[in-house]
Amino acid sequence: MSRWKPLSTVVWVTLSLVVTVQTQQFMFEARQHWWDLAQNELAAALNVRDNWNVAKNVILFLGDGMGVTANTAARIYKGQKMGMSGEEGHLIWERFPNVGLLKTYTVDRQVPDSAATATAFLCGVKGNFFTIGVDPAVTLGDCAASRNPIYHTSSILQWAQEAGKDTGIVTTTRVTHATPAATYAHTAHRDWECDSELRQLGIGCKDIADQLVTDNPGRNIKVILGGGRQSFGAGLGPFVNTTCGRADGRDLTQEWLHDKVRNGFSAQYVTTAGEMDSVNPEDTDFLLGLFADSHIPFELERQAGFTGSPSLRDMTLTALRFLKKSSNGYFLLVEGGRIDHGLHDNRPYLALEESVAMDSAVAAALEEVDLEDTLVVVTADHSHVMTINGYPRRGSDILGMTGDLSLIDGLPYTTLMFTNGPGYNYSTDGIRVLRHDPSAMNTRDIAYRSLAAVPTPPILETHGGEDVAIWAAGPMAHLFHRTHEQHYVAHAMAYSACVGPSAGRCERPTHATFTRGPVPHSAPPLPPPPPPSPPDAAAAPLPPSGSALGLESNDAPVAPLAQETLPLAQPKFPTLSPVLQQLLDDNQQKIVTALGTKTVKSFSATSDVRQLLGRSVLMPHSQ
Structure with missing residues (x-):
């Protein structure tokens, strides 16, 4: 076995980024590499400081179904798409300075659904399975209870609007689907997306799409981008039986437009990527984009171009262009919703591509925001029953075989498998249970389903x-620091931005340090706030941004503020040492660009690495 000789800190870190263990070469990093890598990571950790600023803006990225296993698989998949081994890489949020875990159970279930979890992390209260925007007093299908405003839970999006901030939602699912719906809707059943689904059980209740268009806070959301035309009565294609259509004959997209014009706003409704790109945010107050009759197609199936559907990255950037106009800041929810759908069908190829698409969206957003005044949170609502199994060699295709054979049937098996789902494929010879040989199939075919132990119908x-992970960067990101209850997320975001339950109650402790903006008075902790009063279901639309609380445009919706401001003292995002930061920002892409993704397999040649990096490097910590 050959070993690389120590070169320098930069060279060794670079090797960690691009090395791939190939089946025949068995090349591994030497001990010096791991020593230097750990010392650099330690130095980076020692440079991290807590940001106690008030968050002017909050962006929540939600990977639907992106549990820890799916996140790990996506990290490896992303690296392998870049021609690397994959294990040594990272998703963009994995470089955030703060990380924690969230407990996802609901009031009535050990394993949750997306409706109850969204209610938790967006509204700050845990609810029951399949219910949205209501507290535990409302059980599944209880229309009468869900109509009682006492049981309604307001969301971080509503709190932001009440503080004079602009708001937006972006999703690859229908905009009436569980996660986005929790920002604005109150319902006893997540499937009540349109009136035809209410049926006998929902008589007297308002469907989710109707609530988005006609009720607060939905009607005041400045930018809404996703799928779901059919639920609005505006489908452009044949009826899709996986969603619901309107039985009342209404076209809610036109009602949405008329409402905005009637209240003196400029608004546009778009249905293609090209139409979205042509909208000028400077002369448009509201934007509704519905790019599919049901969900936006999977990234691997999505039609790009002017007449196609926009990517999650492009929708995120469009939303930010609209929301950054607000002098009071904004709240934005971005959901990579179809990660969940790929996993529900035991098709990890689809899910991993969706995860990488969300990685691209987060990276693009970070280029647009300032982490001194913008809190960025990335998390998942729940996990799935996918597992990374066997003992595959490093660099093995994450969508391929483990390299091992079963000692029972002598057949290989894939690295990614499921404990249940439609991917089961068993038969019997009367004595033994038999399964198919996955090595005889193309596991990267878009239709391939990984093997599952317990059979279920498709998509089930x-x-x-x-638990799921949560990553955070920006003001008060350090509040995510251990295992938390999932509903804690809404309260931590609210405290960061001084909105909702923390409006006027977000005093920072005496040891807090600030780098920008007015500093809330330090004060002893206040007693817990009283329970929120029932919302007024008939409330009038909010006035334009900045005047919701009678504030001038430069007023911050917080407690009386000291006038002291402190200068910027340290890097705004010191999660990496300078050496690692430079590599991640410049050299990794430089190497892949220079040699091509098809040829970047391993860097055992010292001359190649030095030629690309140069020799101006820091000395290793051990010297």
Whole structure:
């Protein structure tokens, strides 16, 4: 076995980014590499400082179903798409300075669904399975209870609007689907997306699409981008039986437009990527984009171009262009919603591509925001029952075989498998259970389903009940620091921005340090706030941004503020040492660009690495 000789800190870190262990070469990093890598990571950790600023803006990225296993698989998949081994890489949020875990159970279930979890992390209260925007007093299908405003839970999006901030939602699912709906709707059943689904059980209740268009806070959301035309009565193609259509004959997209014009706003409704790109944010107050009759197609199936559907990255950037106009700041929810759908069908190829698409959206957003005044949070609502199994060699295709054979049937098996789902494929010879040979199939075919142990119908693999991770950067990101209850997320975001339950109550402690903006008075902790009063279901639309609380445009919706401001003292995002930061920002892409993704397999040649990096490097910590 050959070993690389120590070169320098930069060279060794670079090797960690691009090395791939190939089946025949068995090349591994030497001990010096791991020593230097750990010392650089330690130095980066020692440079991290807590940001106690008030968040002017909050962006929540939600990977639907992106549990820890799916996140790990996506990290490896992303690296392998770049021609690397994959294990040594990272998703963009994995470089955030703060990380924690969230417990995802609901009031009535060990394993949750997306409706109850969205209610938790957006509204700050845990609810029951399949219910949205209501507290535990409302059980599944209880229309009468869900109509009682006492049981309604307001969301971080509504709190932001009440503080004079602009708001937006972006999703690859229908905009009436569980996660986005929790920002604005109150319902006893997540499937009540349109009136035809209310049926006998929902008589007297308002469907989710109707609530988005006619009720607060939905009617005041400045930018809404996703799928779901059919639920609005505005489908452009044949009826899709996986969603619901309107039985009342209404076209809610036109009602949405008329409402905005009637209240003196300029608004546009768009249905293609090209139409979205042509909208000028400077002369448009409201934007509604519905790019599919149901969900936006999977990234691997999405039609790009002017007449196609926009990517999650492009929708995110469009939303930010609209929301950054607000002098009071904004709240934006961005959901990579179809990660969940790929996993429900035991098709990890689809899910991993959706995860990488969300990675691209987060990276693009970070280029647009300032982490001194913008809190960026990335998390998942729940996990799935996918597992990374076997003992595959490093660099093995994450969508391929483990390299091992079963000692029972002598057949290989894939690295990614499921404990239940439609991917089961068993037969019997009367004595033994037999399964198919996955090596005889193309596991990267878009239709390939990984093997599952317990059979289910298509798209009905279940969620998992384990904790999910949460990553954060920006003001008060350090509040995410251990295992939390999932509903804690809404309260931490609210405290960061001084909105909702923390409006006027977000005093920072005496040891807090600030780098920008007015500093809330330090004060002893206040007693817990009283329960929120029932919302007024008939409330009038909010006035334009900045005047919701009678504030001038430069007023911050917080407690009386000291006039002291402190200068910027340290890097705004010191999660990496300068050496690692430079590599991640410049050299990794430089190497891949220079040699091509098809040829970047391993860097055992010292001359190649030095030629690309140069020799101006820091000395290793061990010297």
